[in-house]
């Protein structure tokens with residue numbers, strides 16, 4: 001008997017989501033409508049902001065893109081972000097006609113270093129995109145001080161950070177915008193989906209218009225029972241709206257966000273104990289007065305310490321039928337950015353080293369203790385060079 005393949009980031013889907021999707025299908029209202037409105041209200045409630053401060057979209061990538069446009073920056077303005085992130089963070093900057101500038105991460109926290117941000121500021125800098133890596137909050141006090149001092153917009157990439165808090169404040173509420181992901185592997189999922197949170201309600205109103213073709217009224221309002229209403233195109237927008245079918249999943253995922261968080265926290269602690277004696281670098285424990293979202297559990301596999309390369313380790317995990325991830329190769333490792341911006345990985349040495357050594361282990365709330373035990377055993381076996 002072979003062990004079942006443990007899919008990395010597999011979401012925990014329960015009957016409530018399944019029933020709601022079926023109800024949504026039977027209602028015949030699949031597009032943006034009452035379930036999206038409810039999901040927005042529930043999300044605003046979870047974040048303790050007004051419903052007028054959030055806008056649901058169909059991905060975090062869309063949320064980032066719309067936020068960049070709604071920020072109203074001049075063409076080619078410089079936007080500082082981390083090299084240790086998913087390509088979407090930076091593609092959104094480029095698609096908005098802005099210029100990405102990288103600032104290296106802190107080797108302990110894996111989040112962008114405030115000192116490196118300061119060093120990257122030029123007269124053309126207009127915004128900072130901090131990424132709360134793995135769900136650990138960035139040093140938002142220092143980052144907001146830098147932003148205030150230089151008059152910069154802050155767009156928080158909260159793709160890992162739904163539950164994250166820093167000094168009693170929730171991630172996404174520090175900056176001008178916070179962008180969340182409900183992709184299949186994220187802490188809560190709608191299949192594909194995202195949310196924009198904004199400090200300023202007029203900017204969120206604009207983001208909402210931008211996310212649906214630049215139309216002044218959405219279809220739900222146009223085709224309701226109050227008679228046909230003409231819409232006006234007030235700017236050149238995008239097709240980024242969330243569907244009720246997606247919100248149907250998200251409503252119940254969001255209702256269980258804290259229970260799922262507690263399970264991931266327990267798994268995270270089990271791994272910390274299980275690997276304490278191994279020659280790998282474990283994630284840094286959360287700082288006092290912060291809340292980690294425990295989105296990723298990442299370890300560093302250094303060939304010089306245990307004779308196994310990171311990629312050999314990944315192959316061994318895969319051969320044992322355990323899916324692992326890499327978050328992330330430094331953005332400067334990718335040919336497109338190298339060719340377009342002339343970047344070399346050595347320019348951001350912390351991100352380069354971490355990107356070449358990092359492995360993310362399964363952390364889904366779906367894992368039971370036997371699964372966690374199986375992952376732990378396999379990690380130990382995969383690190384012994386005598387195989």
Ligand SMILES: *Cc1c(COP(=O)(O)O)cnc(C)c1O
Nearest residue numbers: 059060061086088159181182183
């Ligand atoms: C997943 C992710 C995104 C993109 O999210 P989508 O919802 O898939 O568009 C952006 N930034 C980071 C850090 C991510 O992990």
